Amino acid sequence: MADAILVLNAGSSSLKFSVFLDRRGEEPQLALRGQIEGILGTAMFSARDANGAVLAEHALGAAAPRGHGGAASFLLDWLEQRPEGLQLAAAGHRVVHGGREFSAPVRVSASVMAALEQLVPLAPLHQPHNLAAIRAVAARAPGLAQVACFDTAFHAAQPPLAQAFALPRRLTDAGLRRYGFHGLSYEFIEHLLPSVDARASAGRTVVAHLGNGASMCALAGGRSVASTMGFTALDGLPMGTRCGAIEPGVLLYLMDQEGMDARGLEQLLYHESGLLGVSGISSDMRALLASDDAHAAEAVDLFVYRIVRELGSLAAALGGLDALVFTAGIGENAPPVRARVCRAASWLGVELDEAANVRGGPRISREGSRASAWVLATNEELMIALHTRAVLSAPAAE
Numbered sequence: 048m049a050d051a052i053l054v055l056n057a058g059s060s061s062l063k064f065s066v067f068l069d070r071r072g073e074e075p076q077l078a079l080r081g082q083i084e085g086i087l088g089t090a091m092f093s094a095r096d097a098n099g100a101v102l103a104e105h106a107l108g109a110a111a112p113r114g115h116g117g118a119a120s121f122l123l124d125w126l127e128q129r130p131e132g133l134q135l136a137a138a139g140h141r142v143v144h145g146g147r148e149f150s151a152p153v154r155v156s157a158s159v160m161a162a163l164e165q166l167v168p169l170a171p172l173h174q175p176h177n178l179a180a181i182r183a184v185a186a187r188a189p190g191l192a193q194v195a196c197f198d199t200a201f202h203a204a205q206p207p208l209a210q211a212f213a214l215p216r217r218l219t220d221a222g223l224r225r226y227g228f229h230g231l232s233y234e235f236i237e238h239l240l241p242s243v244d245a246r247a248s249a250g251r252t253v254v255a256h257l258g259n260g261a262s263m264c265a266l267a268g269g270r271s272v273a274s275t276m277g278f279t280a281l282d283g284l285p286m287g288t289r290c291g292a293i294e295p296g297v298l299l300y301l302m303d304q305e306g307m308d309a310r311g312l313e314q315l316l317y318h319e320s321g322l323l324g325v326s327g328i329s330s331d332m333r334a335l336l337a338s339d340d341a342h343a344a345e346a347v348d349l350f351v352y353r354i355v356r357e358l359g360s361l362a363a364a365l366g367g368l369d370a371l372v373f374t375a376g377i378g379e380n381a382p383p384v385r386a387r388v389c390r391a392a393s394w395l396g397v398e399l400d401e402a403a404n405v406r407g408g409p410r411i412s413r414e415g416s417r418a419s420a421w422v423l424a425t426n427e428e429l430m431i432a433l434h435t436r437a438v439l440s441a442p443a444a445e
């Protein structure tokens with residue numbers, strides 16, 4: 048059996064995985080995917096093949112070790128026993144923050160891990176879990192090559208102005224700047240664009256990654272030049288439970304008048320705001336679109352309004368718009384949201400093809416539309432597999 052690449056995306060309580068077969072000369076092919084959820088308690092394991100057929104679905108025994116260590120051990124044992132005879136060549140990890148140091152995927156070493164640990168304060172809710180998964184794989188399979196792929200890296204070459212806060216220089220020098228996230232998703236779209244629309248690939252394109260986490264990115268000739276997420280994954284659009292852009296004065300007010308501290312604000316801004324906070328019903332766009340509650344409608348209205356405002360801002364950064372791309376859970380599956388954004392973007396030259404939008408695209412703008420509009424499925428896991436293969440085949444740097 049061909050070499051296989053294990054792709055891991057570790058969260059606070061879950062470990063998502065995909066396995067790609069790496070046949071030389073071809074794009075890596077998905078063999079199976081799944082997740083271990085609830086890794087701090089009674090963990091549930093599920094796996095499906097590339098066609099979605101269930102391969103496994105069961106709880107891990109109460110005696111199974113907990114945490115990322117237990118999950119990684121279980122997964123590697125399970126993969127070893129697969130009838131396909133998978134030979135793992137490497138594990139590629141989604142790592143949220145590469146800071147200023149890592150502007151490309153990197154093979155993990157002791158010194159890389161030490162540098163990534165230093166970045167934990169920049170992404171305290173995500174980075175520790177990403178690193179825990181790398182350590183867990185290293186403990187169970189010490190000889191397996193591991194590659195860290197960063198959500199920030201694709202944005203690293205943005206112009207300095209796009210990265211700057213208007214703060215005293217000593218704070219900018221200390222790393223307080225806009226990094227941008229969802230980079231693996233944007234990079235995958237950039238990887239697809241030449242085969243979809245040469246003009247979008249070479250020109251001025253805004254990609255809207257609208258999922259539970261949501262952001263937008265301006266691409267000029269395939270390179271990220273501006274994005275709505277900044278120092279953290281809080282900025283920009285309202286999200287499932289995150290507030291998106293908020294005036295800093297609001298935070299000062301909450302601290303002064305409501306006695307909120309950093310942890311209280313973190314809970315409010317990351318977990319109780321966004322679609323959930325405004326609707327009071329759900330963070331799930333499906334539930335909001337299906338609801339006739341006025342607050343659900345208001346949450347969707349605000350989501351669309353903020354996308355439209357950010358689109359104008361990103362188009363300004365690009366000096367115009369050649370293409371608009373929708374991706375991720377809402378972007379790929381919610382025609383009403385796309386329709387409303389596209390109609391509001393008519394001043395930028397987007398002419399919506401209503402029927403194509405309802406069908407799901409991929410092209411959802413009319414023939415002759417000055418700016419084209421697209422629905423493209425993102426695939427961050429495949430992007431990680433591609434990076435992992437490239438890092439493995441590159442000459443060793445150390």
Ligand code: AMP
Pocket residue numbers: 257258259260287330331332333334336375376377380381
């Ligand atoms: P993601 O984080 O990319 O998995 O996206 C999750 C978001 O996509 C959630 O808000 C879901 O409600 C939304 N979503 C998934 N399918 C649909 C759909 N058919 N219609 C509207 N929203 C959807």
